Amino acid sequence: MFKKFQPSTDIAGHTPVKSSIQRSIRASVLSQWKIEPETLEAIWPKKEGLVHVKCREHISIYTVHGEPLIFQHFDGPFYPTLKLLHKYPYILPKVQVDRGAIRFLLAGAHMMCPGLTSAGGYLPPDNAALPAGSPVAIHAEGKEHAVGVGITKLGTEEMRKVNKGVGVETATYLGDDLWALQTL
């Protein structure tokens, strides 16, 4: 999503978000992420207005004080930016890819099922299975911090069964242009 992203050409405009919309964003973030209202309040205080940065291809980035915190594609789920995820690693469910997949992930590739199901990978167990279309934190084998944020294309059970093709679509990853963007 952010592999080639140039702030100068790809951003259409900044607009402060209406407080009613902010409320609805806050509610959906609270329901979509595993985050306590207090923590969300700490990273995004109610008093601080959210700024909506509209970008090409229906990407919206929401910033507080110019720092990107949340982004969204079209009206899909909200994703935290990778920096936010590093600070609060528990807000998204975790999947893990094996070591061999890291360099492809860092080049922006989507994550294929075998990398997630192999010995170095990790998928939530069946009793906590994720459906398709849920945002996940992509971790890597032997690493402490998340390396990307993505969305599941298949349910986790299905990934194990099919074990082929794209399992998690990468939304943002370490070193892409959203990562390079400190402030907006």
Next chain:
Amino acid sequence: MGKKGQAPPPATIPAQAADPDAPPPPEPVPPVSVLYCAVCTYPPEYCEFGASLTKCKDWLKEEHPTLFDKYYSEEALQTKLGTLSLEAQQKLEKDVAKKEVKAEAKADAALKKKMASQITIKRIERNKRKHITSVFGLEAFGIDLKKAAKQFASKFATGASVTKNAQGLEEIVVSGDVSDEILEMIEGEVGVLKGIPTDNVELVEEKKKKGGD
């Protein structure tokens, strides 16, 4: 919510979520402070996949020796080797070395280009006695054109704006003949005008009639 609450709530968190000690609800959870490499901006554990591993290593060794030991000690390297076949490891190393060389060459080229790029201060005749000054090429030195324009405007108490010229490139247009003053400002590195070698600045005069350049 309503229209945006499309994705299912992540009630299904894996048993060993990233943070094992679940925080008590009323207090906001303090963020995990993450160290980022000053060279490649990645967390240091990912430096090995970056384009400047050698530099990152040096930086980490100097700033955070304990972490350096953790990531690059013999044992750490051994365990890494254990998970990969020897060939794959060699290939990876080769790739990294190649990438590094490439990145360096790229940085070099960028620097050269920067040093070679010219700044043109052009005095354009509006009437017989009235001029405007256009400054072109500042952005090559990483200067924010809008800020520079603002600075010119407040310094000279005239209008100054960022406009697109005939080639579709951005330049700063200041009303009034201030070419010498701008040159002085660039030499004196006033405000945002920093890091411009004076040799790269040229003054040009443009008359109303053609060929007066």
